[in-house]
Amino acid sequence: MIPNAMTSTGPYAGLWSHLKSIDHTIERIVLVDSSQKLSELDKDRLMALQKFLKGGIEIDLTSKNPFEALLSYKISAEPEYSSAIDLRSRINDIPEFNNFLKKAKKGYDEKIKRLIDFIDNYLKDAKEPELFQKKDEKEEFVVLRSIIHSLLSDAEFAMRC
Numbered sequence: 001m002i003p004n005a006m007t008s009t010g011p012y013a014g015l016w017s018h019l020k021s022i023d024h025t026i027e028r029i030v031l032v033d034s035s036q037k038l039s040e041l042d043k044d045r046l047m048a049l050q051k052f053l054k055g056g057i058e059i060d061l062t063s064k065n066p067f068e069a070l071l072s073y074k075i076s077a078e079p080e081y082s083s084a085i086d087l088r089s090r091i092n093d094i095p096e097f098n099n100f101l102k103k104a105k106k107g108y109d110e111k112i113k114r115l116i117d118f119i120d121n122y123l124k125d126a127k128e129p130e131l132f133q134k135k136d137e138k139e140e141f142v143v144l145r146s147i148i149h150s151l152l153s154d155a156e157f158a159m160r161c
Helices: 003-009 013-031 040-057 087-091 095-099 108-125 138-160
Strands: none
Touching (some): 013 040, 040 108
16 A cells, blocks of 8 residues: 555545445345356455455454554565455444344354355356256345445444544
8 A cells, every 4th residue: 555545544444445345246246146156256256255254263362452463565467355354343232244144053153154155155146057056045145245244344444533
């Protein structure tokens, strides 16, 4: 990031931009009637979300500051935000996440794994011919979007501080 832009937007601008891009992808997915109509960017954003959620299962609890890793310079095509955020503590209070699979009495790890598998299956369905498409489950998208919105509001707050 350009140093001048960093001083005007704060160190969380990259995280906010990353989450906002994922949010726009989920919004587009909900509007299209088939996973076959996804753009390559949409598929890439879904894979980034999947990677982000996987990082929420394998969080390093020894870090004193969960956003500390966001401030360090990394050389990669895409920063690794999941290692910097304790996803478990961030999303446990989201009503949509708490109500997701509530009847099945699933815990945090099972819910996250289910969302990861859902994204994986959705991406696989995008490769199948239209004839074999299944009806998309919207509940998972609602849960994913509520998680992203919560993290976006945290990033916006951090940018303003």
